[in-house]
Each structure stands twice: as structure tokens, then as C-alpha cells.
Amino acid sequence: MSRQKIIEALESNKNGERNMGEIYFKRFTFNQLAEHWAMIGTFMLLVISGMPLKFPDAWWSPVIINFLGGFAMRTQIHHAAGIGMVILGVYHVVYHVFVDKESLLDRKVWPTLKDAKDFWQTIMFYIGKAQAPKYGRYSWKEKFDYWGAFWGMVMLCVTGLIMLYPFQAMEVIPYAYVHLSTIVHTDEALLATLFIFIVHWWNVHYSPEVFPMSKAWLTGNLSEEQMKHEHPLEYEEVMRQMNEKGDKSFSR
Template identity: 40%
Template sequence: MAEKDQRIADGEAVEKEIEAALAERLSGLPSEQADAVRDKIRRRVQEEVERELRIRAASDRKEAREKEKQVEEGEKFVRFNRNFRFQHMVMFTSVILLIITGMPLKFPDFVLSRFVIGFWGGIQNSTIVHRIGAGMLIYFMVHHFLYTVLTRDGRRDFVLMIPGLKDARDIALNVRHFLGKTSERPRFGRFSYIEKFDYWAVYWGCVIMIGSGLFLWFETDVMQFLPKYAIDMAHEMHSDEALLATLAIVIWHFYNVHFNPDRFPGTLLWWHGRLTEHEMKEEHPLEYEEIMARRAGKPPEVAGQ
């Protein structure tokens, strides 16, 4: 209530100020004209004030809702920053394009192949789309490399991605847990062995696919220096690695982020990049504890946030 009174008082003060300003500016005009102008301005100010109040009220409501939600779900933790999410989007768009234009070449007898090639309006077009996808993947690779080298988050994540003994222990423990030998579950840090595998699979896949793909793309130039059987080997590699990458995505990545009963049919993590406190505790307990410990150890920084 008090808030509303304050607002009304503020409004009156503003009105008085405007009146004073108007009186000064309009003093030279005949009183009739001055009144008309004054009326017009008063109406406009009134409208403007009302609009502003409506917007404020709406944003207050939203804030209140989010506060409520945060109490329910706990704090939100940014897992993937905007830069990383952008890289992921570029990559999955390019990989989807590459798979749907590439697989029909590996399996020309498959019933859908002809349809998929036809969708692009023939093989001339689908090979162009494949090269567009390739360009995007190369861009992604360069972007990610620079991200890893130049940004603090990138360098930190890259180090955390390196597999260690703990991952081997986690795998063993997880298997024993699945089999019911132990109720204990591995406690993951920022990246579990599942995610590390996913990451390094992409790394390996990109190196092989881009390398062999460039051989095939610029075969005549490559054959200025290398014999034809090098191209044949690149062709075989490109074709086989494509199948491996597709299977890794469809089985491993899709299960772990889409078909896993906890996540089906998938989360929006790739879009907003945030995890709830509950998810953090559940999936990355060591990272959560580390963040909490850091906050406790450095209270001023936390207070500043």
C-alpha cells in the first residue's frame, strides 16, 4: 500500500514540475492556445505514465515468479556458456546436414536414399549441401580450437576433459552399481566419463572426417602430390568413420541425452545452458561441492554476485 502511495506522490511531483515548465514556456501565448497545448501535453504525460506503470508491474510479477521458482528448484548453474552453446548448435546443424547427404552415398540401395537425394533436388544439389555442412564443421573446429586456447572457460574445460584414473574407477563402479553389487554410485565432477567419451569421439571424428573429406573435396590438387591410392584410402576412411560417427551419435549420444528415462525426450540444456541445483547435485556432485567450497572460502566474491 505504502508503495502505491509513494508512486502517486511521485506522480504528483512530476506533474507539478511539468506544470512549472509549461507555464514558463507558454507564457508568451494567448491563454486559449496555451490551455489547449497544456491539455494535450497533460493527456500525453498521463498516458505515458500509465504505460510505464504497466510495464513495471509486469516485470515485478515476472521477478516474483522467478524468485518463487528458485525457491522450489534451487539456484541455476550455468553449465554451458553462450559461446559453447553456439558451437554446439553449429556442429549439430552441420553434422545433421552431412549425415543426411552423405549416408545415401554409402547406402545407395537403401529405400530412403533415393528419396533423400531427391529431397535436395538431385545429387548435384546434395553434394553442394554436403560441402556447406563441411564448411560449417570446419568453422566449428577452428572456433572450438580458438575457444580452447583463448578463453578461460575453454582452457579449464579442456583440462577437465582429459581422461584420468578416476574415470576408469567410475566405469568399474558404475557397472557394479548397475549389476546391483553395490549401492554406491560414482560421483562425477564437471565431466563424467560418458561425456568425456562423447567429447573425444567428436574430436577424433572431426579430425578424420575433415582430413579425409578435404582429400576428396580437392582430389585433383591432392593428387599433384599423392598417388591415387591415397585418395582411395581417404575415401574408405571417410566412409567408415562416417558410419562410426553416426552410430556413436545415434546410440551413445542420443541415449545419454535423449532416450535416457531421466531426460526423455531431451532437455533444453543445449539452448539455455543451465542446470538446476538438484541436477547439479545429482549429476555433477563433485563440481557442485567445489563451487560451494569456493564460495565458502571466498565470501566477499560470493557476496558481490
């Protein structure tokens, strides 16, 4: 979201979006929230219906398959969720390339040299050799989350389609590649599952600052306290622009 949209969202808070005097910053649009909800739904269905095939000898594998209504129903659920994720990925690209008016070059999600410096500073901070880095719109962790998920979706969608139509795939690629796609698909799925449930959930929910859960994925908003702590550079820039516009209603 551009700074102008953030400022507009801040100004809308004057019309009643306050809680005991707290200011809320618009972090995500409804479209972004809906995409995230769809991603959660399709991803969870894929994990639940796919892991029994990754670990067929595990005691919980037949339990999950029976819970889903049998192997045939499990397969249908997995395929439907996979197609849903493909549609979501296509929609995401089309929307942000052709519909969203913000210039692609101005998107804050692109990796920069500052992200590399912030990463190193974070390592130094963990060992007590530096101060914690200050982030703007997106931290290096959030960019890694986004582009990792984007790359993971491409890998899973391509290999998933090969597995769904193996005979058609063998008409254009060697059989060895079809077999390899099964290994890549299941290993990437396991990696994505572990990353989401451990790293991503820790960063956005389980860390001491937001435990037990950040509500941004539900409301799209961040409190002023969260904004100052998680995105201080963006907070300072937004408030500076607000002051330049002569709006004193948010000054302390």
C-alpha cells in the same frame, strides 16, 4: 568453465534467474551453446546429404536426394556443411587456446586416472557390485563424447578434403590412399551417426533421469536437482566455496 565462473553464475541467480525457488547452475556459456548448435546443424546436414551415397541401393536414397533438390544440390549442401564444420573446428581450437583465459592444464575435460576408475566402477554398478560413481565437472562419458567427436571431426575433415580434391591429393599421396580415404570417410561417418543417435542421445536425453530431453543444450543451465544427481562432486565443491564466501542465500 572454471569454478569461479560457476560461482558468478550462481550469484547472478539472485537477480531473478529463479523458477519457483529453484537454483540453476550455469553449465555452458553462450559461446559453447552456439558452437554446439552449429555442430548440430552441420552434422545433421552432412548425415542427410551423405548417407544416400553410403547406401545408394537403399529405397530411401533417391527419396532424400530428390528432397534435397537433386544430386548436384545434394553435393553442394554436403560440401558447404563440411566446410562449415571445418571452420567450426578451427574456431573451437583457436578460441580455447588463444581467447579463453582458463589455463589449458586446468581444463576439466582432460582424461584422468579417476575416469578409468569411474568407468570400471560403472561396470560394477551395472552388475550390482558397486555404488554408482560420483562425477565432477565432466564424467568419463562426457569426456569420451567430446574427444570422440574431436577425433571424428579430424578424420572426416582430412578424408573429406582428400575426396574433394582427389587429383591434387594424388600429387602428394598414392592413389591407394585416396581410395582408402573414401572408405574411412564413409565408415567413420556411419559410426559417428550411430553413436550420436544412440549413445549420445541416450546419455543426455533418453535416460530416465532427463527424459524426454535435457534442456541444458538450449538454456545452458542445470537445475539444482540435476546438478546433485549428475555432478555431485562439483555441486559440493561449488556450494562449499559459496559458503566460504559467506553467502547464505543458497543454504537450505
